[in-house]
Amino acid sequence: MGRLFSYIFLLVLVNHGYCGSIIEKFPLRYRNFTRSTSTPNVVTHLNGNDTSGTTSSVHRVTFPISISSTTTTNYTVTTTQTPTSTPTTTTKNGTTSHTSTTTTESPTTPTVPNPTLPPEPVTPSISWNVSYDGMKTGNYCLMASFASRIDITYKNIDKHIVQTGLDVSNNATVNQIQSQCYSGDDQQMLVLNLNTLSNGTFKWTFEKNTTKNDSMIHSIKITVQINEQLFPGISSKLIGKTLTLSSRNVTLFDTQAGHSYSCVSLVKTNLSKIMLNDDDNDSSIFQSGTMETSHLKLQAFLPSDKKTDNFLPNIVCSNDKSDISSAIPITVGLILLFMVVVVLIAYMIGRTRQKKQNYATM
Numbered sequence: 001m002g003r004l005f006s007y008i009f010l011l012v013l014v015n016h017g018y019c020g021s022i023i024e025k026f027p028l029r030y031r032n033f034t035r036s037t038s039t040p041n042v043v044t045h046l047n048g049n050d051t052s053g054t055t056s057s058v059h060r061v062t063f064p065i066s067i068s069s070t071t072t073t074n075y076t077v078t079t080t081q082t083p084t085s086t087p088t089t090t091t092k093n094g095t096t097s098h099t100s101t102t103t104t105e106s107p108t109t110p111t112v113p114n115p116t117l118p119p120e121p122v123t124p125s126i127s128w129n130v131s132y133d134g135m136k137t138g139n140y141c142l143m144a145s146f147a148s149r150i151d152i153t154y155k156n157i158d159k160h161i162v163q164t165g166l167d168v169s170n171n172a173t174v175n176q177i178q179s180q181c182y183s184g185d186d187q188q189m190l191v192l193n194l195n196t197l198s199n200g201t202f203k204w205t206f207e208k209n210t211t212k213n214d215s216m217i218h219s220i221k222i223t224v225q226i227n228e229q230l231f232p233g234i235s236s237k238l239i240g241k242t243l244t245l246s247s248r249n250v251t252l253f254d255t256q257a258g259h260s261y262s263c264v265s266l267v268k269t270n271l272s273k274i275m276l277n278d279d280d281n282d283s284s285i286f287q288s289g290t291m292e293t294s295h296l297k298l299q300a301f302l303p304s305d306k307k308t309d310n311f312l313p314n315i316v317c318s319n320d321k322s323d324i325s326s327a328i329p330i331t332v333g334l335i336l337l338f339m340v341v342v343v344l345i346a347y348m349i350g351r352t353r354q355k356k357q358n359y360a361t362m
Contacts, residue, residue, distance in 0.1 A: 265320050
Protein backbone atom coordinates (compact mmCIF):
# COMPACT_ATOMS: atom_id res chain seq x y z
CA MET A 1 0.00 0.00 0.00
CA GLY A 2 2.88 2.35 0.80
CA ARG A 3 4.47 1.66 -2.55
CA LEU A 4 1.19 2.42 -4.31
CA PHE A 5 0.87 5.86 -2.70
CA SER A 6 4.49 6.57 -3.64
CA TYR A 7 3.74 5.86 -7.30
CA ILE A 8 0.70 8.11 -7.23
CA PHE A 9 2.57 10.98 -5.65
CA LEU A 10 5.41 10.66 -8.14
CA LEU A 11 3.06 10.68 -11.11
CA VAL A 12 1.29 13.81 -9.86
CA LEU A 13 4.61 15.59 -9.67
CA VAL A 14 5.52 14.49 -13.18
CA ASN A 15 2.22 15.74 -14.61
CA HIS A 16 2.65 19.15 -12.93
CA GLY A 17 6.32 19.63 -13.92
CA TYR A 18 7.82 19.34 -10.45
CA CYS A 19 10.09 16.48 -11.27
CA GLY A 20 13.36 18.52 -11.81
CA SER A 21 15.28 18.19 -8.63
CA ILE A 22 12.85 16.21 -6.58
CA ILE A 23 13.04 13.09 -8.70
CA GLU A 24 16.81 12.96 -8.20
CA LYS A 25 16.19 12.31 -4.53
CA PHE A 26 14.26 9.11 -5.19
CA PRO A 27 16.09 5.84 -5.46
CA LEU A 28 17.02 4.58 -8.87
CA ARG A 29 14.29 1.97 -8.91
CA TYR A 30 11.67 4.75 -8.80
CA ARG A 31 13.14 6.78 -11.64
CA ASN A 32 12.91 4.50 -14.63
CA PHE A 33 9.25 4.26 -15.56
CA THR A 34 7.16 4.77 -18.67
CA ARG A 35 3.52 5.70 -19.25
CA SER A 36 1.64 3.39 -21.50
CA THR A 37 -0.05 5.03 -24.45
CA SER A 38 -1.83 1.93 -25.65
CA THR A 39 -3.93 1.50 -22.53
CA PRO A 40 -4.94 4.73 -20.70
CA ASN A 41 -5.45 3.11 -17.32
CA VAL A 42 -2.23 0.99 -17.29
CA VAL A 43 1.27 2.02 -16.18
CA THR A 44 4.23 -0.23 -16.96
CA HIS A 45 7.12 -0.06 -14.49
CA LEU A 46 10.54 -1.41 -15.49
CA ASN A 47 13.16 -1.91 -12.82
CA GLY A 48 16.51 -0.53 -14.06
CA ASN A 49 19.83 -2.32 -14.03
CA ASP A 50 21.47 -2.26 -10.60
CA THR A 51 25.18 -1.92 -9.92
CA SER A 52 25.60 -5.65 -9.97
CA GLY A 53 24.61 -5.82 -13.67
CA THR A 54 21.53 -7.98 -13.15
CA THR A 55 18.20 -7.16 -14.90
CA SER A 56 15.01 -7.10 -12.90
CA SER A 57 11.62 -8.33 -14.11
CA VAL A 58 8.79 -6.27 -15.68
CA HIS A 59 5.88 -5.20 -13.48
CA ARG A 60 2.44 -4.00 -14.83
CA VAL A 61 0.45 -1.95 -12.38
CA THR A 62 -3.25 -1.05 -13.12
CA PHE A 63 -4.64 2.10 -11.53
CA PRO A 64 -8.29 2.94 -11.14
CA ILE A 65 -7.66 6.42 -12.56
CA SER A 66 -6.40 7.77 -15.90
CA ILE A 67 -2.84 9.16 -15.83
CA SER A 68 -2.37 9.83 -19.55
CA SER A 69 -1.89 13.39 -20.65
CA THR A 70 -4.81 13.06 -23.13
CA THR A 71 -8.29 13.17 -21.62
CA THR A 72 -11.05 11.18 -23.34
CA THR A 73 -14.69 12.03 -22.73
CA ASN A 74 -17.02 9.10 -22.77
CA TYR A 75 -20.31 9.22 -24.76
CA THR A 76 -23.46 9.69 -22.73
CA VAL A 77 -26.89 8.90 -24.25
CA THR A 78 -30.06 9.73 -22.39
CA THR A 79 -33.44 8.61 -23.77
CA THR A 80 -36.78 9.74 -22.40
CA GLN A 81 -40.06 8.21 -23.61
CA THR A 82 -43.48 9.78 -23.40
CA PRO A 83 -46.86 8.52 -24.70
CA THR A 84 -46.90 10.93 -27.66
CA SER A 85 -43.23 11.59 -28.57
CA THR A 86 -39.73 10.21 -28.04
CA PRO A 87 -37.10 12.92 -27.34
CA THR A 88 -33.41 11.87 -27.45
CA THR A 89 -30.47 13.80 -25.91
CA THR A 90 -26.96 12.89 -27.05
CA THR A 91 -23.68 14.28 -25.58
CA LYS A 92 -20.54 13.86 -27.68
CA ASN A 93 -17.22 15.60 -26.82
CA GLY A 94 -19.00 18.38 -24.98
CA THR A 95 -21.67 18.97 -27.69
CA THR A 96 -25.33 18.29 -26.92
CA SER A 97 -27.96 17.64 -29.60
CA HIS A 98 -31.68 17.06 -29.20
CA THR A 99 -33.82 14.89 -31.46
CA SER A 100 -37.58 14.73 -31.07
CA THR A 101 -39.78 12.23 -32.93
CA THR A 102 -43.55 12.72 -33.02
CA THR A 103 -45.96 10.12 -34.43
CA THR A 104 -49.17 11.42 -36.00
CA GLU A 105 -52.00 9.04 -36.87
CA SER A 106 -53.31 9.30 -40.42
CA PRO A 107 -56.95 10.42 -40.66
CA THR A 108 -59.50 7.72 -41.38
CA THR A 109 -61.94 8.07 -44.27
CA PRO A 110 -65.58 7.87 -43.10
CA THR A 111 -67.59 5.03 -44.52
CA VAL A 112 -70.47 6.03 -46.75
CA PRO A 113 -73.69 4.60 -45.28
CA ASN A 114 -75.95 2.43 -47.42
CA PRO A 115 -79.64 3.28 -47.84
CA THR A 116 -81.96 1.48 -45.41
CA LEU A 117 -85.19 0.28 -47.03
CA PRO A 118 -88.22 -1.58 -45.68
CA PRO A 119 -88.46 -5.19 -46.88
CA GLU A 120 -91.45 -4.53 -49.15
CA PRO A 121 -92.99 -1.54 -50.95
CA VAL A 122 -95.54 0.49 -49.03
CA THR A 123 -99.06 -0.89 -49.52
CA PRO A 124 -101.27 1.84 -51.00
CA SER A 125 -104.45 3.02 -49.36
CA ILE A 126 -105.71 5.07 -52.30
CA SER A 127 -106.54 4.65 -55.98
CA TRP A 128 -105.04 6.83 -58.70
CA ASN A 129 -107.65 7.62 -61.32
CA VAL A 130 -107.61 9.45 -64.64
CA SER A 131 -110.78 11.07 -65.95
CA TYR A 132 -111.82 11.51 -69.55
CA ASP A 133 -112.32 15.22 -69.10
CA GLY A 134 -109.14 15.71 -67.09
CA MET A 135 -111.11 16.46 -63.94
CA LYS A 136 -111.99 14.35 -60.91
CA THR A 137 -115.60 13.90 -61.95
CA GLY A 138 -115.85 10.15 -61.50
CA ASN A 139 -116.08 9.49 -65.24
CA TYR A 140 -112.83 7.57 -65.16
CA CYS A 141 -111.06 6.00 -68.09
CA LEU A 142 -108.27 4.48 -66.02
CA MET A 143 -108.02 3.36 -62.39
CA ALA A 144 -104.97 1.97 -60.57
CA SER A 145 -104.07 0.99 -57.03
CA PHE A 146 -100.72 -0.65 -56.32
CA ALA A 147 -97.56 -0.72 -54.24
CA SER A 148 -94.39 -0.05 -56.18
CA ARG A 149 -90.69 0.47 -55.58
CA ILE A 150 -87.95 1.48 -57.98
CA ASP A 151 -84.64 -0.24 -57.17
CA ILE A 152 -81.51 1.43 -58.56
CA THR A 153 -77.98 0.03 -58.36
CA TYR A 154 -75.07 2.47 -58.63
CA LYS A 155 -71.43 3.04 -57.65
CA ASN A 156 -70.62 5.53 -54.92
CA ILE A 157 -67.45 7.61 -54.64
CA ASP A 158 -65.73 4.67 -52.88
CA LYS A 159 -66.38 2.50 -55.97
CA HIS A 160 -68.74 0.30 -53.96
CA ILE A 161 -71.88 -1.14 -55.53
CA VAL A 162 -74.88 0.26 -53.63
CA GLN A 163 -78.61 -0.33 -54.09
CA THR A 164 -81.13 2.37 -53.30
CA GLY A 165 -84.89 2.39 -53.59
CA LEU A 166 -87.73 4.82 -54.16
CA ASP A 167 -91.29 3.93 -53.13
CA VAL A 168 -94.41 5.24 -54.80
CA SER A 169 -96.04 6.53 -51.64
CA ASN A 170 -99.61 7.53 -50.91
CA ASN A 171 -98.47 11.15 -51.33
CA ALA A 172 -98.13 10.65 -55.08
CA THR A 173 -100.71 12.54 -57.14
CA VAL A 174 -102.03 12.14 -60.67
CA ASN A 175 -100.63 14.61 -63.17
CA GLN A 176 -103.86 15.29 -65.05
CA ILE A 177 -102.07 17.36 -67.71
CA GLN A 178 -99.51 14.75 -68.74
CA SER A 179 -101.88 11.82 -68.27
CA GLN A 180 -103.73 11.08 -71.50
CA CYS A 181 -107.19 9.63 -71.68
CA TYR A 182 -109.23 10.29 -74.81
CA SER A 183 -112.27 8.44 -76.06
CA GLY A 184 -111.56 6.25 -79.06
CA ASP A 185 -107.79 6.26 -78.62
CA ASP A 186 -105.84 3.02 -78.48
CA GLN A 187 -103.33 4.49 -76.00
CA GLN A 188 -103.74 5.85 -72.47
CA MET A 189 -101.20 7.15 -69.96
CA LEU A 190 -101.01 7.27 -66.19
CA VAL A 191 -98.48 9.82 -64.92
CA LEU A 192 -97.89 10.29 -61.18
CA ASN A 193 -95.99 13.08 -59.47
CA LEU A 194 -94.01 11.24 -56.79
CA ASN A 195 -93.87 14.30 -54.48
CA THR A 196 -90.92 12.89 -52.56
CA LEU A 197 -87.30 13.90 -52.11
CA SER A 198 -86.61 12.81 -55.70
CA ASN A 199 -89.15 15.20 -57.33
CA GLY A 200 -89.66 12.53 -59.97
CA THR A 201 -92.46 11.13 -62.12
CA PHE A 202 -93.88 7.65 -62.62
CA LYS A 203 -95.41 6.87 -66.02
CA TRP A 204 -97.29 3.84 -67.38
CA THR A 205 -98.42 3.72 -71.01
CA PHE A 206 -101.32 1.39 -71.84
CA GLU A 207 -102.14 0.04 -75.28
CA LYS A 208 -105.34 -1.53 -76.50
CA ASN A 209 -105.40 -4.50 -78.86
CA THR A 210 -108.68 -4.35 -80.74
CA THR A 211 -108.05 -7.74 -82.32
CA LYS A 212 -107.77 -9.59 -79.01
CA ASN A 213 -110.05 -7.12 -77.25
CA ASP A 214 -107.61 -6.69 -74.38
CA SER A 215 -105.17 -4.12 -73.00
CA MET A 216 -101.79 -4.14 -71.27
CA ILE A 217 -98.94 -1.90 -70.12
CA HIS A 218 -96.70 -1.30 -73.12
CA SER A 219 -93.96 0.95 -71.67
CA ILE A 220 -92.63 2.23 -68.33
CA LYS A 221 -90.73 5.45 -67.64
CA ILE A 222 -89.51 6.74 -64.27
CA THR A 223 -87.57 9.96 -63.74
CA VAL A 224 -85.82 10.95 -60.50
CA GLN A 225 -83.65 13.87 -59.49
CA ILE A 226 -80.27 12.82 -58.12
CA ASN A 227 -79.59 13.98 -54.57
CA GLU A 228 -77.52 12.89 -51.59
CA GLN A 229 -80.49 11.53 -49.64
CA LEU A 230 -81.63 9.13 -52.36
CA PHE A 231 -78.10 8.29 -53.53
CA PRO A 232 -75.75 8.38 -50.51
CA GLY A 233 -72.11 8.77 -51.50
CA ILE A 234 -72.87 9.72 -55.12
CA SER A 235 -70.37 11.94 -56.92
CA SER A 236 -71.08 15.62 -56.28
CA LYS A 237 -70.93 16.39 -60.01
CA LEU A 238 -74.13 14.35 -60.51
CA ILE A 239 -76.19 16.14 -57.86
CA GLY A 240 -79.21 17.86 -59.42
CA LYS A 241 -79.16 15.89 -62.66
CA THR A 242 -82.17 13.89 -63.87
CA LEU A 243 -81.95 10.10 -64.05
CA THR A 244 -84.39 8.33 -66.39
CA LEU A 245 -85.14 4.60 -66.20
CA SER A 246 -87.42 3.07 -68.81
CA SER A 247 -88.48 -0.10 -70.55
CA ARG A 248 -90.36 -0.27 -73.85
CA ASN A 249 -92.20 -2.96 -75.78
CA VAL A 250 -93.18 -4.85 -72.64
CA THR A 251 -96.39 -6.77 -72.03
CA LEU A 252 -97.55 -6.38 -68.45
CA PHE A 253 -100.88 -7.07 -66.76
CA ASP A 254 -102.80 -8.26 -69.81
CA THR A 255 -106.49 -7.65 -69.13
CA GLN A 256 -109.59 -8.60 -71.09
CA ALA A 257 -112.06 -5.84 -71.90
CA GLY A 258 -114.75 -5.38 -69.29
CA HIS A 259 -112.50 -6.68 -66.50
CA SER A 260 -109.89 -5.42 -64.06
CA TYR A 261 -106.53 -6.99 -63.31
CA SER A 262 -105.57 -8.15 -59.81
CA CYS A 263 -102.20 -9.38 -58.54
CA VAL A 264 -101.21 -9.45 -54.87
CA SER A 265 -97.91 -11.22 -55.58
CA LEU A 266 -94.67 -9.33 -56.11
CA VAL A 267 -93.79 -8.77 -59.76
CA LYS A 268 -90.38 -7.47 -60.87
CA THR A 269 -89.75 -5.76 -64.21
CA ASN A 270 -86.31 -4.85 -65.52
CA LEU A 271 -85.80 -1.22 -66.56
CA SER A 272 -83.31 -1.80 -69.35
CA LYS A 273 -82.79 1.79 -70.51
CA ILE A 274 -80.95 4.17 -68.17
CA MET A 275 -80.24 7.76 -69.20
CA LEU A 276 -78.69 10.78 -67.49
CA ASN A 277 -80.11 14.17 -68.51
CA ASP A 278 -81.61 12.48 -71.59
CA ASP A 279 -78.16 11.27 -72.65
CA ASP A 280 -76.84 7.75 -72.65
CA ASN A 281 -75.89 6.71 -69.13
CA ASP A 282 -72.34 6.18 -68.01
CA SER A 283 -72.68 2.51 -67.11
CA SER A 284 -69.71 2.77 -64.76
CA ILE A 285 -71.94 4.69 -62.30
CA PHE A 286 -75.54 3.47 -62.70
CA GLN A 287 -75.67 -0.29 -63.09
CA SER A 288 -79.33 -1.34 -63.27
CA GLY A 289 -82.93 -0.46 -62.45
CA THR A 290 -85.91 -2.61 -61.45
CA MET A 291 -89.60 -1.86 -60.89
CA GLU A 292 -91.40 -3.90 -58.22
CA THR A 293 -95.20 -4.00 -57.97
CA SER A 294 -97.56 -5.79 -55.59
CA HIS A 295 -101.14 -5.54 -54.29
CA LEU A 296 -102.12 -4.41 -57.76
CA LYS A 297 -105.63 -3.52 -58.95
CA LEU A 298 -105.77 -2.08 -62.43
CA GLN A 299 -108.23 -1.32 -65.20
CA ALA A 300 -107.93 0.82 -68.33
CA PHE A 301 -110.02 1.79 -71.37
CA LEU A 302 -113.20 2.04 -69.35
CA PRO A 303 -116.32 3.05 -71.32
CA SER A 304 -116.73 6.78 -71.70
CA ASP A 305 -120.52 6.75 -71.84
CA LYS A 306 -121.06 5.77 -68.23
CA LYS A 307 -119.66 6.68 -64.87
CA THR A 308 -117.30 4.09 -63.40
CA ASP A 309 -115.73 4.54 -59.97
CA ASN A 310 -115.37 0.91 -58.88
CA PHE A 311 -113.18 -1.92 -60.09
CA LEU A 312 -114.81 -4.40 -62.45
CA PRO A 313 -114.70 -8.19 -61.93
CA ASN A 314 -111.04 -9.06 -61.78
CA ILE A 315 -108.71 -11.39 -63.61
CA VAL A 316 -106.24 -12.93 -61.15
CA CYS A 317 -102.58 -13.10 -62.13
CA SER A 318 -100.90 -16.46 -62.59
CA ASN A 319 -98.74 -16.05 -59.47
CA ASP A 320 -101.80 -15.65 -57.28
CA LYS A 321 -103.45 -18.63 -58.99
CA SER A 322 -100.46 -20.80 -58.19
CA ASP A 323 -100.69 -19.74 -54.56
CA ILE A 324 -104.39 -20.63 -54.52
CA SER A 325 -103.83 -23.97 -56.24
CA SER A 326 -101.08 -24.90 -53.79
CA ALA A 327 -103.33 -23.99 -50.86
CA ILE A 328 -106.20 -26.23 -52.00
CA PRO A 329 -104.49 -29.59 -51.25
CA ILE A 330 -103.47 -28.33 -47.82
CA THR A 331 -107.04 -27.26 -47.06
CA VAL A 332 -108.48 -30.58 -48.22
CA GLY A 333 -105.93 -32.48 -46.16
CA LEU A 334 -106.79 -30.53 -43.02
CA ILE A 335 -110.52 -31.20 -43.54
CA LEU A 336 -109.93 -34.95 -43.95
CA LEU A 337 -107.74 -35.02 -40.84
CA PHE A 338 -110.45 -33.27 -38.86
CA MET A 339 -113.05 -35.79 -40.03
CA VAL A 340 -110.84 -38.73 -39.03
CA VAL A 341 -110.36 -37.26 -35.55
CA VAL A 342 -114.14 -36.79 -35.17
CA VAL A 343 -114.80 -40.41 -36.22
CA LEU A 344 -112.23 -41.73 -33.73
CA ILE A 345 -113.72 -39.70 -30.89
CA ALA A 346 -117.22 -40.97 -31.74
CA TYR A 347 -115.96 -44.54 -31.84
CA MET A 348 -114.28 -44.23 -28.42
CA ILE A 349 -117.46 -42.77 -26.91
CA GLY A 350 -119.54 -45.63 -28.35
CA ARG A 351 -117.19 -48.27 -26.93
CA THR A 352 -117.31 -46.69 -23.49
CA ARG A 353 -121.11 -46.69 -23.42
CA GLN A 354 -121.24 -50.31 -24.60
CA LYS A 355 -118.97 -51.40 -21.74
CA LYS A 356 -121.13 -49.61 -19.17
CA GLN A 357 -124.27 -51.34 -20.48
CA ASN A 358 -122.57 -54.75 -20.27
CA TYR A 359 -121.59 -54.12 -16.64
CA ALA A 360 -125.16 -53.06 -15.83
CA THR A 361 -126.71 -56.28 -17.21
CA MET A 362 -124.30 -58.42 -15.22
